[in-house]
Amino acid sequence: MARKKKGNKIDGWLNINKPYDVTSTDVVRILKRILKPQKIGHAGTLDPLATGILPIALGEATKTIPFIQDAEKIYGFTARWGEQRSTDDLEGDVIAESDARPSRADIEALLPQFIGTVTQTPPKFSAIKINGERAYDLARDGEDFEVPSREVEIYDLKIISHSDDETAFEVCCGKGTYVRAIARDIGAALGCYGYVSALNRKKVGCFGLEDAFLLDISPEMDNSAALEEAILPLHYALDDIPAVNVNDQEASRLKQGQSLSLISKPDIQRLTACGLDVMSSDIQDAVAMYQGKALALLEVDRVNLKPYRVFNM
CATH class of the missing domain: 2.30.130.10 (PUA domain)
Structure with missing residues (x-):
């Protein structure tokens, strides 16, 4: 006789709006504590300093995670000019500086180079595996290594707003694209350096911000009733x-x-x-x-x- 699985029989998806300074693993842990599902997993890591859409699969929906991982994504991000950072985001150490600042026209002229099939080198502080080890672990240990470049698909990239020191963008991209690398590479091409100072994932496939559940991570908070109401059917992720x-x-x-x-x-x-x-x-x-x-x-x-x-x- 098959052993009965531990936990609640919950099958479906949660469209979570991840708060700032929380890891994707933290979100899974919090939801596991509240809902106690038999299975749980997320469909694509979102950096701790990023906010926005983190699709969570529950129960049998975990079998459909690859469909969401492969889905088109939309991000809003702010690139700050004048500094190169070790992590290509706000968290890293400043490793180079420049007094140069790009104009909006300078950036607009460059954007076509970053649309289409683009060769991109992921940041050293990333989850890419190098000889079986995560790149971020090697980087934290001070190891000297190179991250291999790869081709990614960027369907659209546009400026939302611009000031002297920073520019807000929206990008629509495919699987495996690092937004931090986009900001870094635009800054390098403009000769001014750049890093991501803010990042928000607006859409992952069929999951969007307009109907996302903003997770309250307070330890004393019990979101169980509201979370159960927010669960979407398993086939929601298969709409395409x-x-x-x-x-x-x-x-x-x-x-x-x-x-x-x-x-x-x-x-x-x-x-x-x-x-x-x-x-x-x-x-x-x-x-x-x-x-x-x-x-x-x-x-x-x-x-x-x-x-x-x-x-x-």
């Missing part, structure tokens, strides 16, 4: 992939890990109606929905549906 409604018989087969072949005309119409291309040779992602709940993640090969993650709802 086709959802295939299945019947009782199909659901039973998928629960057992068995594939489906939907070859009748009504079945094919069902697949195309939810956005699947039954003529494509590419493997497509989809989610099987049963009685309004997510049942399984599917690999779809034309009319063949293979479950690769089944949710124990």
